[in-house]
Each structure stands twice: as C-alpha cells, then as structure tokens.
Amino acid sequence: MGVPALTQEWMDAYKAAILADPEYKQIAKDWEGSVSLVVLADPDKGIPETVYLFQDYWHGDVGDFVVCDKEKAENAKFVMTGDYSRWKQIARKELDATKALLQGKLKMKGDLPYVVRNIKTVNKVIDILGTFDTIWPDEV
Amino acid sequence: MGNGYAGKVLLVNLTNNSWTDLALDEQDLKKYIGGSCLAAKLYLDRYNLDADPLSEENPLMIMTGPMVGSGFPGTSRFSICAKAPQTGIWGESACGGTFGPELKRAGYDGIVFEGKSSSPVYLSLIDSQIQLLDASHLWGKDIYEATDLLKSDNKSLKVLTIGPAGENLVKISAIGNDKGHFSGRTGLGAVMGSKRLKAIVVKGSGKPAKADEERYKAAFKTAVAEVKDSALAEGLHMMGSDANMDLGMVTGDVPIKNWTVGQDFDLSYNLSGPTLSEKYLTKAHACSNCPVACKRVVKVDDGPFKTEEGPGPEYETCGTFGTMMMNPDLGAVIKANELCNKYGMDTISCGSAIALAMELFEKGTLSKDDVDGLDLSWGNMEAVMSLIKKMAYREGFGDILADGAVKAAQKIGGDSIDCVVHVKGLEAPMHDPRGFHGMGLAYMMSNRGACHLQHAVLATEQGMASWPQLFDMKDDYEGTTSVDKAALVYNSENYGILGNSLAICHYLVDILKPETILEAFNAITGFNLSTGELLESGMRDWTLKRGFNNLLGITAKDDKLPKRLLIALEEGGAAGSVPDVKLLLSEYYAIRGLDEKGFPRPEKLTELGLIELKNRLYH
Structure with missing residues (x-):
C-alpha cells in the first residue's frame, strides 16, 4: 500500500523517511536552506496543474515539508523544476538527479557551487525518495 | 580565402630557412575536416612514419579547423600533432586560447615545420609577412618570460612557445599559448625543442569567409542561448x-x-x-x-x-x-x-x-x-x-x-x-575506469594512449550529455558495469573525436546540441553534411589514426589496461569493481570493424574511403 505521489501525505511520508534514515543527520550536518521541487503540469499523466513542494532542511534537521503555492516555492533557496516524467524517473532511480540537471532535464535556480559542495546530502535525500511505496497518478 | 578555410598550410623548412604554401584539396577537407584528422592525413601522405620523433624527419604540425576564427562558441582551438616523443605513436594535443583564430586571420589553416634549425629561431607570421628570426635571446627563458619578451613591442601578437623542458627534450614537455593555455600531452614541446624552434608569433587582419552569413548568425544565436540555458556551462563558469x-x-x-x-x-x-x-x-x-x-x-x-x-x-x-x-x-x-x-x-x-x-x-x-x-x-x-x-x-x-x-x-x-597507470605509454588522466568501465575501453582504444579527449565518453557515460538524436543511448548509465558500454564508447568516439577535427572545445561539444554545431559548420563551410556524414567523418578520423599506429606496430596486444586498474578498490563509488576487459574489447572490435590483430578490416577501410591506408596496411 503506497501513498499518492505529490500530495501532502506523500510529503509527510518523505519527511518521516528522512528522519528515520540512520545516516541522514550526519551527512546533512552542513546543509542550510530550503528546497522546492516544481513538478510541471502534465494533464495526460494525471497532473492537471503544476505542483509545488516546499522542503526545509537545516543542519541535519527537517522543518516544513508541504505542498505549497507558487510564491512560497519560488522563495526557497533552491528551486528545482522538471517534467512529471523526469521526477518519476528520479524517484525510481532510473535517472540520477545530477545527470538530469547537467542534461537540462531538470532546471535549478540557486547556488550551484553550494550544491556541488554538498552533493552527498543531495544524493542522500534523493536516495530516500525511493525508499517508500508511491502511487503514481499515471499508474492509477 | 574559401568558406571556413584559408585553403592552405604554411610549410616551413627549418633546415633550409625557407617556406612555401601547401594548397589543400577541397575533397580532402570534406573527408578529413581539419585539425588533427587533417594533420594525420598530411602526415601519412608526406612523411616517414619510421622517423625518430626527435629527428628532423618528424614534422610538427599546428592545425586549426573550419570553424576556427568564426567567433562560434568554443572554436578557438588548434591541434598540435607529430609522432609523439613520449609514446612513439601518433601524437596530438589540442589547445584553446588565442593562437588558432589569429592563425586563421593571418591566412593559414595550419603550419607544418619540417627539418631542424642549426640555431634557435622563432617564426614570425604577420599577415603575409613571414620571417624566421634569431631566438638566441629567448633560448633558456621560461614560457612566461619568452612570451613577455615576444610581446614587448606589440601586445596584440599571439605567441606559442616552449620553455626549458622543451629545449631539454623532456618527453613530457608542453607548448604554451599566451601564458594561459597549454598543449601538454604526448610531449610535443620536445619536438619543437628538437627543431630549435623556440616560438611562433602570429598576427592577422583577415576575416575567414562564411558560406552563408545569415544562416551562421542564426546558429550562433541558438548556440549562445544553449550555453545560457546549460547547467554544465554555469558550473564550468562558476567553478x-x-x-x-x-x-x-x-x-x-x-x-x-x-x-x-x-x-x-x-x-x-x-x-x-x-x-x-x-x-x-x-x-x-x-x-x-x-x-x-x-x-x-x-x-x-x-x-x-x-x-x-x-x-x-x-x-x-x-x-x-x-x-x-x-x-x-x-x-x-x-x-x-x-x-x-x-x-x-x-x-x-x-x-x-x-x-x-x-x-x-x-x-x-x-x-x-x-x-x-x-x-x-x-x-x-x-x-x-x-x-x-x-x-x-x-x-x-x-x-x-x-x-x-x-x-x-x-x-x-x-x-x-x-x-x-598508462595505455600505450601515456599516463591516464584523472578519471578512474573502475568507476566508469566505458572510460576503460576508451583509454584502451584512444589513438594517442590513455586519454579522455579523443572521444566524448566522459560526457555520455557520466551523464553530462545525452544525444539520443545521434545514436541509441540511455538517459543514465551505471558506471560500474561493462554491459552495453562498447556501443556507447564507439558512438561517443565517432562524435567526440570531431572536437579535434572541427577544432571546437570538448566542453562546448557537450554543452551544445549536435544539430546546432552541425548547422554552424554547414553555414560556415557550405558543405551541407548530414548528421550521418559527420559521424562517418568521425569514424574515418579514428580509423585513420588507428591505421597510422598499426603501421608503427600497434596491434591488439597493446589495447589493454594496466595491472593496477584491474585491482578493485576497497572503498568509494568504484569499490569492488573492475572493467570486464574481455567483454568490452570483443564487443568493440566487432562494432569498430577491427580484425583479431587489431587492424581495421579491409572492407571497413574501403567503406570509409581510406584506400591508400588499406594498401599500406595490406600490401
């Protein structure tokens, strides 16, 4: 039994998975700042409107993890934007997020050297994304 | 001046203190494009492959490409080529900077130095005024000092020079352009030193012609937009x-x-x-x-x-x-x-x-x-x-x-x-094939020895670039597997090697869409090559240099990884992993059309129009 992707329930599950991870706190101890994931509308795949997801990370702790509006999302320190299909590939570990970014399949607004410097934290958070069961809207 | 090309190479004989123009054949330009590929063709046509790399018989070739001097992003490059002192096989080393475009503006696609001077000299090429000048006051100076001295009267000159290592025939010596750009690999600075050629200064006022200026401008605009939109470009700029x-x-x-x-x-x-x-x-x-x-x-x-x-x-x-x-x-x-x-x-x-x-x-x-x-x-x-x-x-x-x-x-x-850690005598660059098995195959098959710049495997295998429009490839390759890598390496060679014949920076090859580069190339040259023809040119380039090396004795036994790379590491992203050399080579040889000796098969040479090479390999 999974949780529906890109919903508040899914964000709660994601946050819980991060907090439960035994390595996360140590790996992310230097990370400061919020991250937004923007999933572009794709009505054919069950995403009628663009979805904005806000995540707050601070030195190994996790704050707000919410579905939000565009304004809140765009005020995050890092904003990652991509097609639904790409996010799904990333969550399923079919596409590495760094490769997606370099290939232009994801776009990022924010301090790129900071991300490079903290690539272990980024990889860890994305790894965790694939650790809980998700129901994808185009597979319902 | 023709479209994209000057149409000639300056042949300088250092023994006789003389020079002449060598006209380039348009059919050769279509087949071999320019840069190191055209240099390999010229070498095979004109020079003795058995020459000692530090003898007067080994020419030093400095070649640009058709896009150099156009102003298109990344096309400041030039390749320096010779039989390599470090490895004894085909040697080439590309460089960015300022020299390439200036040489084109001076009216030449390249310079080939033959022979050997009896005393230190430098070449001055200022538009049509060519002089071989005494360099005794420069001999012994380091690259920064020599460059400053050569520019002391005219800062707009573009300088290519060697330092003490090249003079002392150090077989890992480099050649520097304007103190900021270096042609380092395979020891070609020693070839320059062996000829007592300390430096080359160039200044040109011409403008290489383009076949279709408006078409070029549109391609240029697209390229600039692609750079602006690229996270890879942003990362390179910032870090x-x-x-x-x-x-x-x-x-x-x-x-x-x-x-x-x-x-x-x-x-x-x-x-x-x-x-x-x-x-x-x-x-x-x-x-x-x-x-x-x-x-x-x-x-x-x-x-x-x-x-x-x-x-x-x-x-x-x-x-x-x-x-x-x-x-x-x-x-x-x-x-x-x-x-x-x-x-x-x-x-x-x-x-x-x-x-x-x-x-x-x-x-x-x-x-x-x-x-x-x-x-x-x-x-x-x-x-x-x-x-x-x-x-x-x-x-x-x-x-x-x-x-x-x-x-x-x-x-x-x-x-x-x-x-x-080397292949064919050249130390490997800083990319570990235990983490990326395709790179291991690319090292084994690179024509100048272990190299990350004779192909685009670094970009495709590590995910910096994806070109499904060019060939069948996945979005994401696992590094630590040898499965499916031979085809990736083969295709990434055929495309990536064009960086060294078009003379365009490998980073721009990764950043720009292939269709944008091709469009600019066609707008400049008027050749109107298709994507397939361009990739065939890459295949020809690789095969030509392979044949060059086969003539020097390179065979399948030389296509190997060193012992150290076949010992797994205990920690990190490559832990426990080593390339499956047998699988990689067997699949690759079949795709590339190599026989069991490691020679291009006669039918492959015929297919690529390399008939003279075929005759030499199978006489």
Missing part, C-alpha cells in the same frame, strides 16, 4: 573544470594515492572547484569568443607556495598534484601548476611521474640517496617543487622522471611498472 572534484569523489572517478585509494572527502573538499573559487580565484577567463569562460585566474598571496597572478589549475592538475600525491593544499597545487606552465611540462604526466616516485619511495624501492636527498613522502610539496625543476632541466633524479612515468619505471626496474 572551472575542477567542479568535477566533489562530484567525482562520490562516483569513484577521482584517482587517489597513485590509484590505490577509493575515496577521501577531506581531500576533495580542500581541492575542489568551490574551494578554488573561495580562496584563490581573482577572475574567470575565457578563450577567444567563448561565453562559458571556464578558465581560472588565481593567486596565492603568501606562504611557501606564493605565486604571481596567473592561470589556475584544471581538474586534472588538482588530481595529479593533489589527490594522487595525498596533498590537501590547493595553494601547493597552484604553485606546481605555475612551475609546470613556466618550464613547459604536461601537468598530468609530470604529476603522475612524481606520484609514482612517492609510492616507490614509501615502498623502499627508492631511497633518499636515489632521489637526490629529497624526502618524497606523500604530500611533501616542497620536495615536489624541487623535483619539477629537476625534471625540466634533467638534473639528477629529475632526469629519471623527465620522460614520463612509464620510462621512469623502466629505468628504476623491478615491479615498478605495475605502479604506473
């Missing part, structure tokens, strides 16, 4: 090529302690692109007409490794003088880079040779007495600075290392060759 240090440490790409350790995040933190920017960067710098500006200008303000403001180290140098030596001091890397630049030595080969010496010192194979009393403990960078100078001047133990790690190991003896 330089050393952006790879942090990322590569996670994936298992970065060699550590002479390829024996798999991961060390303290080293990568201290040696990374962000650290370079935070602590030492004074400004970013670009090659001619490049919107990416990945070059670093740096300065170490104080301490034992204080430097003047100058070109900063690339990722490769942060590897060889950083992780490979267990040196966490980026300031020391910058100093080592400055010394190599001034003396004119390749930083990959130089750093790899010193890392070998450090390992042999630790093992007791080399004693303090063997190394001129130096303490070659890991990370002792004071000793490294001494050794760099000794290598450039062939002094003491420096003379042992001066021809690269392979020849040093051969001189030292015992099992020291097992500590050298």
Whole structure:
C-alpha cells in the first residue's frame, strides 16, 4: 500500500523517511536552506496543474515539508523544476538527479557551487525518495 | 580565402630557412575536416612514419579547423600533432586560447615545420609577412618570460612557445599559448625543442569567409542561448573544470594515492572547484569568443607556495598534484601548476611521474640517496617543487622522471611498472575506469594512449550529455558495469573525436546540441553534411589514426589496461569493481570493424574511403 505521489501525505511520508534514515543527520550536518521541487503540469499523466513542494532542511534537521503555492516555492533557496516524467524517473532511480540537471532535464535556480559542495546530502535525500511505496497518478 | 578555410598550410623548412604554401584539396577537407584528422592525413601522405620523433624527419604540425576564427562558441582551438616523443605513436594535443583564430586571420589553416634549425629561431607570421628570426635571446627563458619578451613591442601578437623542458627534450614537455593555455600531452614541446624552434608569433587582419552569413548568425544565436540555458556551462563558469572534484569523489572517478585509494572527502573538499573559487580565484577567463569562460585566474598571496597572478589549475592538475600525491593544499597545487606552465611540462604526466616516485619511495624501492636527498613522502610539496625543476632541466633524479612515468619505471626496474597507470605509454588522466568501465575501453582504444579527449565518453557515460538524436543511448548509465558500454564508447568516439577535427572545445561539444554545431559548420563551410556524414567523418578520423599506429606496430596486444586498474578498490563509488576487459574489447572490435590483430578490416577501410591506408596496411 503506497501513498499518492505529490500530495501532502506523500510529503509527510518523505519527511518521516528522512528522519528515520540512520545516516541522514550526519551527512546533512552542513546543509542550510530550503528546497522546492516544481513538478510541471502534465494533464495526460494525471497532473492537471503544476505542483509545488516546499522542503526545509537545516543542519541535519527537517522543518516544513508541504505542498505549497507558487510564491512560497519560488522563495526557497533552491528551486528545482522538471517534467512529471523526469521526477518519476528520479524517484525510481532510473535517472540520477545530477545527470538530469547537467542534461537540462531538470532546471535549478540557486547556488550551484553550494550544491556541488554538498552533493552527498543531495544524493542522500534523493536516495530516500525511493525508499517508500508511491502511487503514481499515471499508474492509477 | 574559401568558406571556413584559408585553403592552405604554411610549410616551413627549418633546415633550409625557407617556406612555401601547401594548397589543400577541397575533397580532402570534406573527408578529413581539419585539425588533427587533417594533420594525420598530411602526415601519412608526406612523411616517414619510421622517423625518430626527435629527428628532423618528424614534422610538427599546428592545425586549426573550419570553424576556427568564426567567433562560434568554443572554436578557438588548434591541434598540435607529430609522432609523439613520449609514446612513439601518433601524437596530438589540442589547445584553446588565442593562437588558432589569429592563425586563421593571418591566412593559414595550419603550419607544418619540417627539418631542424642549426640555431634557435622563432617564426614570425604577420599577415603575409613571414620571417624566421634569431631566438638566441629567448633560448633558456621560461614560457612566461619568452612570451613577455615576444610581446614587448606589440601586445596584440599571439605567441606559442616552449620553455626549458622543451629545449631539454623532456618527453613530457608542453607548448604554451599566451601564458594561459597549454598543449601538454604526448610531449610535443620536445619536438619543437628538437627543431630549435623556440616560438611562433602570429598576427592577422583577415576575416575567414562564411558560406552563408545569415544562416551562421542564426546558429550562433541558438548556440549562445544553449550555453545560457546549460547547467554544465554555469558550473564550468562558476567553478572551472575542477567542479568535477566533489562530484567525482562520490562516483569513484577521482584517482587517489597513485590509484590505490577509493575515496577521501577531506581531500576533495580542500581541492575542489568551490574551494578554488573561495580562496584563490581573482577572475574567470575565457578563450577567444567563448561565453562559458571556464578558465581560472588565481593567486596565492603568501606562504611557501606564493605565486604571481596567473592561470589556475584544471581538474586534472588538482588530481595529479593533489589527490594522487595525498596533498590537501590547493595553494601547493597552484604553485606546481605555475612551475609546470613556466618550464613547459604536461601537468598530468609530470604529476603522475612524481606520484609514482612517492609510492616507490614509501615502498623502499627508492631511497633518499636515489632521489637526490629529497624526502618524497606523500604530500611533501616542497620536495615536489624541487623535483619539477629537476625534471625540466634533467638534473639528477629529475632526469629519471623527465620522460614520463612509464620510462621512469623502466629505468628504476623491478615491479615498478605495475605502479604506473598508462595505455600505450601515456599516463591516464584523472578519471578512474573502475568507476566508469566505458572510460576503460576508451583509454584502451584512444589513438594517442590513455586519454579522455579523443572521444566524448566522459560526457555520455557520466551523464553530462545525452544525444539520443545521434545514436541509441540511455538517459543514465551505471558506471560500474561493462554491459552495453562498447556501443556507447564507439558512438561517443565517432562524435567526440570531431572536437579535434572541427577544432571546437570538448566542453562546448557537450554543452551544445549536435544539430546546432552541425548547422554552424554547414553555414560556415557550405558543405551541407548530414548528421550521418559527420559521424562517418568521425569514424574515418579514428580509423585513420588507428591505421597510422598499426603501421608503427600497434596491434591488439597493446589495447589493454594496466595491472593496477584491474585491482578493485576497497572503498568509494568504484569499490569492488573492475572493467570486464574481455567483454568490452570483443564487443568493440566487432562494432569498430577491427580484425583479431587489431587492424581495421579491409572492407571497413574501403567503406570509409581510406584506400591508400588499406594498401599500406595490406600490401
């Protein structure tokens, strides 16, 4: 039994998975700042409107993890934007997020050297994304 | 001047102090494009392959490409080619900077130096005015001093020069352009030194013609937009090529302690692109007409490794003088880079040779007495600075290392060759094939020895670029598998090798869409090649150089990885993984059309229009 992707329930599950991870706190101890994931509308795949997801990370702790509006999302320190299909590939570990970014399949607004410097934290958070069961809207 | 080409190469005979123009055939230009591919064709047509690389029979060829001088992003390049002193096979080394476009503006696609001068000279090519001038006042000067002297009366001259290493026939010596750009690999500075050719200065006022100016402008505009939209370009601009240090440490790409350790995040933190920017960067710098500006200008303000403001180290140098030596001091890397630049030595080969010496010192194979009393403990960078100078001047133990790690190991003896990571005599760059098996195959099959710039495998296998419009490929390749890699390497060679014939920077090959590059190429030349024809040109390029090497005795037995790369690392992104050499080679040989001896099959040579090469290989 999974949780529906890109919903508040899914964000709660994601946050819980991060907090439960035994390595996360140590790996992310230097990370400061919020991250937004923007999933572009794709009505054919069950995403009628663009979805904005806000995540707050601070030195190994996790704050707000919410579905939000565009304004809140765009005020995050890092904003990652991509097609639904790409996010799904990333969550399923079919596409590495760094490769997606370099290939232009994801776009990022924010301090790129900071991300490079903290690539272990980024990889860890994305790894965790694939650790809980998700129901994808185009597979319902 | 024709479209995209000057249509001629300047042939300079240093023995006779004479020169003449060599007209280029348009059909040859369509087939071989330019750069190192055209150089290989010229070499095979005109010169004796059996020549000693440091003899007057070995020509030194400096070649641009059709897009050079157009102003298109990344097209400031030129390739320097010869039979390589370091390896004895095909040698080429590309360079960015300012020299290539200026040579085109002076009315030439390239310069070929034949023979040998009896005394030091330099070539002055200022539009149609050509002179061979006395260089005795420059001989012995380092690259920075010689460049400054040559520009003292005219700062707009573009300079290509060697330093003491090239003069001393050090077989890992480099050639420097305007103190900021270097043609380092395979030791071509020694070919220049053997000819007593200290420098070349160029100034041109022409403008290479384009077949269709409006079409070109549209392609240029598209290219600039693609650069602006690229995270890779942004990363290179902000962090330089050393952006790879942090990322590569996670994936298992970065060699550590002479390829024996798999991961060390303290080293990568201290040696990374962000650290370079935070602590030492004074400004970013670009090659001619490049919107990416990945070059670093740096300065170490104080301490034992204080430097003047100058070109900063690339990722490769942060590897060889950083992780490979267990040196966490980026300031020391910058100093080592400055010394190599001034003396004119390749930083990959130089750093790899010193890392070998450090390992042999630790093992007791080399004693303090063997190394001129130096303490070659890991990370002792004071000793490294001494050794760099000794290598450039062939002094003491420096003379042992001066021809690269392979020849040093051969001189030292015992099992020291097992500590050298090389293919066909060229030390591998700082990308570990245990983390990326396709790179292992690419090293084995690169025509100048282990190399990451004769193909685009670094980009495709590590996910910096994806070109499904060119060939069948996945979005994401797992590094530590050999499955499905032969086809990826073959295709990435056929496309990536064009960087060296079109003479366009490999980073721009990765950043720009292939159709944008092709559109610009066709707008400039009017050749109107299809994508398929362009890729066929890449196949021809690879096969031509392979044939060159086959004629020099290279066979299947030389297509191998060194012992060290077949020993798995215990930690890091490549832990427990080694390339499956047998699988990689068997699949690749079939796709590439090589026979069991490692020769291109006759039908493949016919298919690619390489009939003369076929006749020589199968006479």
